[in-house]
Amino acid sequence: MPEITFLQAINQALHQEMKADDTVFILGQDIGVLGGAFQATAGLFDEFGRKRVIDTPMCEYAFSGLASGAALMGLRPIVEFQFADFISTGFDPIVQFAATHHYRQKNPLPIVFRAPWGGGSYAGPFHSQCPEAWFAHTAGLKVVIPSNPHDAKGLLISAIRDPNPVIFFEPKFLYRSQRGDVPSDSYTVDLGLADVALAGTDISIITYGAMVPEAIAAAKTLTKSSISCEVIDLRTISPLDRESILATAKKTGKVLILHEARKTAGIGAEIAAIISENAFEYLDAPIKRVTAPDTPVPYSPPLENAYRPNSDNVVHAAKELYYF
Amino acid sequence: MPEITFLQAINQALHQEMKADDTVFILGQDIGVLGGAFQATAGLFDEFGRKRVIDTPMCEYAFSGLASGAALMGLRPIVEFQFADFISTGFDPIVQFAATHHYRQKNPLPIVFRAPWGGGSYAGPFHSQCPEAWFAHTAGLKVVIPSNPHDAKGLLISAIRDPNPVIFFEPKFLYRSQRGDVPSDSYTVDLGLADVALAGTDISIITYGAMVPEAIAAAKTLTKSSISCEVIDLRTISPLDRESILATAKKTGKVLILHEARKTAGIGAEIAAIISENAFEYLDAPIKRVTAPDTPVPYSPPLENAYRPNSDNVVHAAKELYYF
Amino acid sequence: MFESDKTDHIKLLYWMMLTRAVDDRSVSLAKLGKIPGTIFSQKGHEAISVGAACALSEIDVIAPMHRDLGAYLVRGMTPGRIFSQAMARVTSPSQGRDVNTHGMGDIELGIIGYVSHLPQLMTVALGAAFSFQYRNEPRVALTFTGDGASSEGAFSESLNLAAVLKLPIVFILEDNQYAYSTPSKYQYAITDLVARATAFGLPGVTVAGNNVLDVQTASTEAIDRARRGDGPTLIKANTMRMEGHALHDSAKYVPTDLLNKWREKDPIVNYKSLLYEKELLDEQTEKSLIKQIDKEISAGVLWAEKSPFPDPATLTEGVYA
Amino acid sequence: MFESDKTDHIKLLYWMMLTRAVDDRSVSLAKLGKIPGTIFSQKGHEAISVGAACALSEIDVIAPMHRDLGAYLVRGMTPGRIFSQAMARVTSPSQGRDVNTHGMGDIELGIIGYVSHLPQLMTVALGAAFSFQYRNEPRVALTFTGDGASSEGAFSESLNLAAVLKLPIVFILEDNQYAYSTPSKYQYAITDLVARATAFGLPGVTVAGNNVLDVQTASTEAIDRARRGDGPTLIKANTMRMEGHALHDSAKYVPTDLLNKWREKDPIVNYKSLLYEKELLDEQTEKSLIKQIDKEISAGVLWAEKSPFPDPATLTEGVYA
Ligand SMILES: Cc1ncc(C[n+]2csc(CCOP(=O)(O)OP(=O)(O)O)c2C)c(N)n1
Ligand SMILES: Cc1ncc(C[n+]2csc(CCOP(=O)(O)OP(=O)(O)O)c2C)c(N)n1
Ligand SMILES: [Mg+2]
Ligand SMILES: [Mg+2]
Secondary structure (H helix, E strand, O other), X not given: OOEEEHHHHHHHHHHHHHHHOOXXXXXXXXXXXXXXXXXXXXXXXHHHHHHHEEEOXXXXXXXXXXXXXXXXXXXXXEEXXXXXXXXXXXXXXXXXXXXXXXXXXXXXXXXXXXXXEOOOOOOOOOOOOOOHHHHHOOOOOEEEOOOOHHHHHHHHHHHHHOOOEEEEEEEOOHHHHOEEEOOOOOOOOOOOOOEEEEOOOOEEEEEOOOHHHHHHHHHHHHHOOOOOEEEEEOOEEEOOOHHHHHHHHHHHOOEEEEEEEEXXXXXXXXXXXXXXXXXXXXXXXOOEEEEEOOOOOOOOHHHHHHHOOOHHHHHHHHHHHHOO | OOEEEHHHXXXXXXXXXXXXXXXEEEEEOOOOXXXXXXXXXXXXXXXXXXXXXXXXXXXXXXXHHHHHHHHHOOOEEEEEOOOHHHHHOOHHHHHHHHHHHHHHHOOOOOXXXXXXXXXXXXXXXXXXXXXXXXXXXXXXXXXXXXXXXXXXXXXXXXXXXXXXXXXXXXXXXXXXXXXXXXXXXXXXXXXXXXXXXXXXXXXXXXXXXXXXXXXXXXXXXXXXXXXOEEEXXXXXXXXXXXXXXXXXXXXXXXXXXXXXXXXXXXXXXXXXXXXXXXXXHHOOOOOEEEEEOOOOOOOOHHHHHHHOOOHHHHHHHHHHHHOO | OOOOOHHHHHHHHHHHHHHXXXXXXXXXXXXXXXXXXXXXXXXXXXXXXXXXXXXXXXOOXXXXXXXXXXXXXXXXXXXXXXXXXXXXXXOOOOOOOOOOOEOOOEHHHOEOOEOOOOOHHHHHHHHHHHHXXXXXXXXXXXXXXXXXXXXXXXXXXXXXXXXXXXXXXXXEEEEOOEEOOEEHHHOOOOOOOOHHHHHHOOOEEEEEOXXXXXXXXXXXXXXXXXXXXXXXXXXXXXOOOOOOOXXXXXXXXXXXXXXXXXXXXXXXXXXXXXXXXXXXXXXXXXXXXXXHHHHHHHHHHHHHHHOOOOOHHHOOOOOXX | OOOOOHHHHHHHHHHHHHHHHHHHHHHHHHHOOOOOXXXXXXXXXXXXXXXXXXXXXXXXXXXXXXXXXXXXXXXXXXXXXXXXHHOOOOOOOOOOOOOOOEOOOEHHHXXXXXXXXXXXXXXXXXXXXXXXXXXXXXXXXXXXXXXXXXXXXXXXXXXXXXXXXXXXXXXXXEEOOEEOOEEHHHOXXXXXXXXXXXXXXXXXXXXXXXXXXXXXXXXXXXXXXXXXXXXXXXXXXXXXXXXXXXXOOOOOOOOHHHHHHHHOOOHHHHHHHHHHHOOOOOHXXXXXXHHHHHHHHHHHHHHHHHOOOOOHHHOOOOOOO
């Protein structure tokens, strides 16, 4: 299997699905000739032309709504937001129309809303956001955040084939920093299933996205202290894989939840709630959340470095849990 | 003290603050001659004129942004959304500009974004929403949801005087159904402080908004089974009153969280997380959440009645907790 | 305009009368406490929704708003299903999950149900039009919006995107001079909203919204244009909302003079007179229309009332496909 | 236009040269790895931001976007603070919390800092204008936006709301023919964006955006109008973005011919020639300008480089006032 970057994996998934299914098309800002701000759509324009690779005007509201109408008529739109931060501009038609349509009208609505997501590159408060909790709290949407090239490709293909609106966030910090073995053929990774990224016995680290490598790095460090960590990569944020979450909590009895998004009412809160409701008797220590603080994402490197959790924070928190 | 309705309490707060401070003005749809869809602004137009009571065009985005500019220049805008459901249309300037401005630029930004909120009146998926978790997850906003006429008036006056953007949701189910003693003079109820609506020893019911009366009704029923409930009315949803939450959890060791909003990644999740992180050793039973399910708000009475938690659900869940 | 044969005229009249009858009956049902939610008044808008819908082919798609009952009926939604939607029954297009005309879509009939957020459906309609263009189908999307909704960003974005992509879509702006209680002068600062079209690069047409033939003619032209691949059109139809915004609005804020002036222009009364004048309608036909409509309405109400409410056990079904 | 005295012309030239110098130096600093974030190129836009800002009074307020470095400078923001913002230092207007020109506001200088979401700041600027009207102050808000941003709903809502409320505001649309890689023809379907003004009920004016005097004259008229209480104006300034969208954009998608054509129209070179021609500038003055600017830039860089980074311990401070 060839080793490729996270970004190439995304690009491959788009290529292959567009080739395989001519109802798939993609629209967004600067995704055509430019190939997208991050080159995720590179080559698509040359291969599929303006008909299927549409550089839109700047109008997140209208093109997000357009996706719903096209999906209703049997197409499979992929919408790219230039940054996840700009999904707030197209928020209304996603959370009101797309999210509720099937419940109210019973028509499938296969749409993928993609966006480069998250921080780590000193891009400031408006090019670093992690808005997944807004969408996880909105019934009717799926939310997916992959952590490695293999999953990125397989999950994106699943998302495109899914009959529901899927918010697909791509940790842009991993775009070029993460390489991995990725089958060249088309394949899927099921939505809704977490992955045991690392098996372990003492502490469960439940995480997703760009924090998965941090968790794994921390777990490696912790083995030196003879602490065995299980790392759960959620992959799908909504709906959550409750079984995997509860299984690991019951197994280790010590849970550390890790995410890059802000703490309050984030995904970590939901995971903590699920565990404290359903695996209370199995817990040997309080649940711990390692997350960004409740502030905007600051720009300056010393600030963003302090803002964004990393493997050191995880090691520290895991030790506290272990010696509780 | 005169007994007035929740709606009259809101109306009084607006009147008195506009009278007391001529930097306060209010804008929104149909709030002038009509007095608002629910009559919350009745009489303001006659008293203060079009200059300070502004019927805007339909443009939630622009008028939400306008509020920030006016606040920057020393005014105290109050924005009314016709329903909380429509705050998603003005979402972008609230979560991007208003929420982050002080952190980035250090200027106070005194704005109140008000809206009739929540269900219970068979108004369907788009006139019944409870979107507070979106805003609680957004750093830099305060979120307030009162449960009775007295607090409604005092909290609204505090919100207007607060130097930060405050999302102020008014349970419209209570507008006319809740009456209570309200001082005619101006007074404040501090933001950020929960209220012990009912003291008790066996079970803590942590809730807010239109669920407070349901919790109190349930608590009364439960006394017949000799179960003593403490009802905590959060009042401010963001930032949460962690001390009060932890105090009651530690006191009773059994926590039931109740809200009208959907479950996943709702405020209840954050409360459960706070407790399981900080009062783990005090818990005698798993935390329980009684909330709406993860669906849009359905219209048909049998569906909405099943969707929206009520005192029966609370009684049932509390008994389970009690006999755990 | 009078070249089309008699039946077409009778059909237009029939649809408008049926629209009003459904509206009137809904109001009575509401007064009887049989409708848990609210109802948006349709009076004054019948010629717009009927005229425009009658200009479409069966293969086309509409995305209506809350004053387009006529368009639903023309597309084949039965009065029974409309009543059952209002009465929150499981037989309704939203299975009792959505309120009044909200979410009253039926893809089989080429109707996209709307959400409250105005004019969000315009953006959805763009997508339907896009799919037709994408697949090279000779189909058209037609969507309605209001004068108030024209101030929302979504309105402008939609006109612009439709023009840039040259989509086969027709926008009908129902200018009834009010958005709830807000009159035009507090909504926009121009004399005629049709100017918006030009500013975004599509043709704009103004029609007398109370004249069903004018609406139909303008719609037909715009639809033909779209079908030919020549892109979108904005049709602004002038009318007046003759009742309150919704059930509980007494609309005291509307000057009586204005209402009186527009009462003279009732789209149904005037059209009927015109047909009598042109001898395209006689008393017997009118009576039989009334009778037929009465029958349909009664049957519809009966059917809706007999329809069950949704089972609470189904509450969480169907959030995902 | 040449009635104003020599110093005014020299000032305009000075501000444009300073703008370019800050821009150029920022690019070098970035190449040296001293700027963690990115930088938006300013080349081509100097006459617009400087001309418009120079038309304002001190009591007025600006809400700039990402190509208005000139306006910041004119309002009194020092090159040092601008460098320190780019270099993420605690002495910057955002105390190192926001990136490049984002959040580079200073209310004392009458500058409102922007957020990325375009053109959200237009709506904020409405509020500043509203406050002036509310308090009967003879002040004006001036805000800038781009051709791409004109497709966003917020743009249209802002024009409409400004016109309805007759706010003392001036909108400057910097039409540089591209929005990142997207050329005008995929952005809108009209020939001249100035048509948007009329459609929302405000006057629209087109100016040569590379001619600082034209920009200043048009701005002055619009500002006077706003100050008189006669409401908003949209000024569309034609120009060309001469570099990539931001630091790492090679802008290969821009035809070389187009760039060559506009290279001839460089706002600074041409203005300088004009001043020489009119004998309002001589070599000595030019040299001293260059020298002064060099000094300011060097001092600014030095100051910024000496400025500390923010202390991570302050991370969570100031979320609330
Ligand atoms: C985004 C949004 N804001 C507010 C509302 C509440 N609302 C419902 S109808 C209406 C007035 C609509 O006016 P117009 O577009 O002129 O249509 P009309 O009702 O007059 O036919 C308003 C403000 C809404 N539905 N959507
Ligand atoms: C709402 C929103 N969507 C996308 C972006 C990303 N973005 C930044 S600048 C830009 C192009 C802006 O074009 P224009 O308005 O013409 O200004 P210019 O950069 O050409 O001066 C885009 C798409 C953004 N800032 N805001
Ligand atoms: Mg109207
Ligand atoms: Mg541009």
